[in-house]
Amino acid sequence: MLYIIGLGLGDERDITLKGLEAVRKCHKVYMEAYTSLLSFGLSTDGLSNLEKLYGKTITLADREMVEEKADDILSDSHDADVAFIVVGDPFGATTHTDLVVRAKKMGIEVKIVHNASVMNAIGICGLQLYRYGETVSIPFFTESWRPDNSRHILACIISCYIKSKVVTVSYIRVKEPSLESLCRGRKLYEPPRYMTINTAIEQLLEIGQAREDPVYTEDTECVGFARLGSEDQMIVAGAMRQLRMIDFGAPLHCLVIIGKTHPLEEEMLDFYRCRA
Amino acid sequence: MLYIIGLGLGDERDITLKGLEAVRKCHKVYMEAYTSLLSFGLSTDGLSNLEKLYGKTITLADREMVEEKADDILSDSHDADVAFIVVGDPFGATTHTDLVVRAKKMGIEVKIVHNASVMNAIGICGLQLYRYGETVSIPFFTESWRPDNSRHILACIISCYIKSKVVTVSYIRVKEPSLESLCRGRKLYEPPRYMTINTAIEQLLEIGQAREDPVYTEDTECVGFARLGSEDQMIVAGAMRQLRMIDFGAPLHCLVIIGKTHPLEEEMLDFYRCRA
Incomplete structure (x- = not known):
């Protein structure tokens, strides 16, 4: 199962309970970085705050990784739960639509957890x-x-x-x-x-x-x-x-x-x- | 302080951590009912699910209460923390803008907790x-x-x-x-x-x-x-x-x-x- 989870707009405590439960049960957590690096203060200690709260190591996925290595990320989701976390709501940016389309074509189940976006x-x-x-x-x-x-x-x-x-x-x-x-x-x-x-x-x-x-x-x-x-x-x-x-x-x-x-x-x- | 807290779209677990913390510390919790009664399955046991999760009694505020008794709800917020919870995001409906305007005119501090909306x-x-x-x-x-x-x-x-x-x-x-x-x-x-x-x-x-x-x-x-x-x-x-x-x-x-x-x-x- 591939979870695409919106984090909302402010900080790590803007995740929903549903989103937090999903992240915690995933064996791998990717964070979309390229459209949102600046918004969550990740340059300072934002990322470690997220990791502490979720109890998970987060792999930052930049544009190159998402676009070029999407198949690697997705093939993991066949047999295990993988989370892809994004600032705002999952459908604020085209790239996530692309990820969902690829996943669905590979027969992977996708679950969306919505949140606030701009x-x-x-x-x-x-x-x-x-x-x-x-x-x-x-x-x-x-x-x-x-x-x-x-x-x-x-x-x-x-x-x-x-x-x-x-x-x-x-x-x-x-x-x-x-x-x-x-x-x-x-x-x-x-x-x-x-x-x-x-x-x-x-x-x-x-x-x-x-x-x-x-x-x-x-x-x-x-x-x-x-x-x-x-x-x-x-x-x-x-x-x-x-x-x-x-x-x-x-x-x-x-x-x-x-x-x-x-x-x-x-x-x-x-x-x-x-x-x- | 008046908190206006979005609950998101699905069920009680779509509240954000920030929203949940705010609800739990409020001494009175109102739930906006008139535009969202049907969406949260509140006719069945939706309301008690919310109350169980929040550990609070929720007062359902229908249209009449919000429009006619807004001043009563607001005067409470002068000295204590009051939560007004709404399905979706607080600014999906005009009524909440009206509530914020009234509160600000009365000198009450207002805090918004965003969430997903349709x-x-x-x-x-x-x-x-x-x-x-x-x-x-x-x-x-x-x-x-x-x-x-x-x-x-x-x-x-x-x-x-x-x-x-x-x-x-x-x-x-x-x-x-x-x-x-x-x-x-x-x-x-x-x-x-x-x-x-x-x-x-x-x-x-x-x-x-x-x-x-x-x-x-x-x-x-x-x-x-x-x-x-x-x-x-x-x-x-x-x-x-x-x-x-x-x-x-x-x-x-x-x-x-x-x-x-x-x-x-x-x-x-x-x-x-x-x-x-």
Whole structure:
């Protein structure tokens, strides 16, 4: 049996009782690292906290391991219980869908243990979840790449924004081979980077301002979230020009562009409103 | 301190360790009943299972209690720890936002413990969460009320569908005063009802067919979910005309209209595909 277990957003105590029971009975525990390394404070003692609580050694599975060695991980699950633990909910990232598809094709039984993810915890700002539009990731612009030509990102944002709101989730790059090293046929990894609310706003304004008919401006109201679901989460509502100046601190960050609101939504947003 | 604690979707063991610790230290525990009565099997022995696990007596708070006696519940939270527990995540329903707003206005500290909700657990079907459009509720049509004139529901569905997908969450009516009794100035309650996938599809097709240019037909592919997140959950993908004939059993039900898909999404959907 392959268990894919969501850990939620904060720390090791955000696992559910069902998830904890499953982890404890597994003979091997893998932790998905590549999309979530930064979110659980694993660089410090997060991993050992998890191991202590679960009473298990955890093997960190980076992107390469999951994509290239998935069959090894899965073949173990034929005869024994294997846990694959992920920050948030198991279906926040495409890679886990891929793992489930592979497992099912190999005839392995898969069991999912759900948990909170940024996709629903974001409701804490008061904007009603059912009114959110499509979610887009904001990639890093580079010297040689900007989305002015593709217009894809802006197209998403416009369609969502008109309807209601957009969530722009953090774009994280962990262990990405550098373009230069790929050209030379060797994999050399770039240092991990994560998108900040500040950079996301800068980039959004840059592509927005290039349009004749901008759908958002620096006066557009947004909500910025940092470390959502953890003890020191930070949530601030304000115009793009205000949020752009705020230091939200450690990752992960995400940003919601506010559309048309209901009075109750406004009342709740007021508690988070930037007073600057 | 007022704790608002998400219980997740399945049973009492879907609470997080953080949530359980909070409940156990509270001197009073209220359970939100009106939007979630049916989902946790509380009509049988679900409530006593919760009470046994938490070691606490739970006061069921129906809609009337929450809306009319919120101040009583909240004034307790000034001096002591009070827990308000809800199925799914605290921000799945507007009522909890209202409770938080009232508490904050009274100067009461509020702490949220997140959990899975249908809004993210629905990713289990393989359709990527970030591509979902706005969510709409399908109310029951009555003899005297049909949405042909307002066109609001259809407008939502069209805009979402064109972009990606729609989730139509179950519409539940629990302890609604009947129209007749309201006219007479006394509150008499109608029996609880919940929307089934079958009725939702019938109603959607009825309003869809009334349009010259239908955006969906009975051949449109959908995914039906019943009891999502529980041990006996049922997930079936198929055309509206297929799903309409399937008995999905006990509540809660929800329905996703599938938009444009990615090959990996198709691979995952295939595991759920209706073979009839």
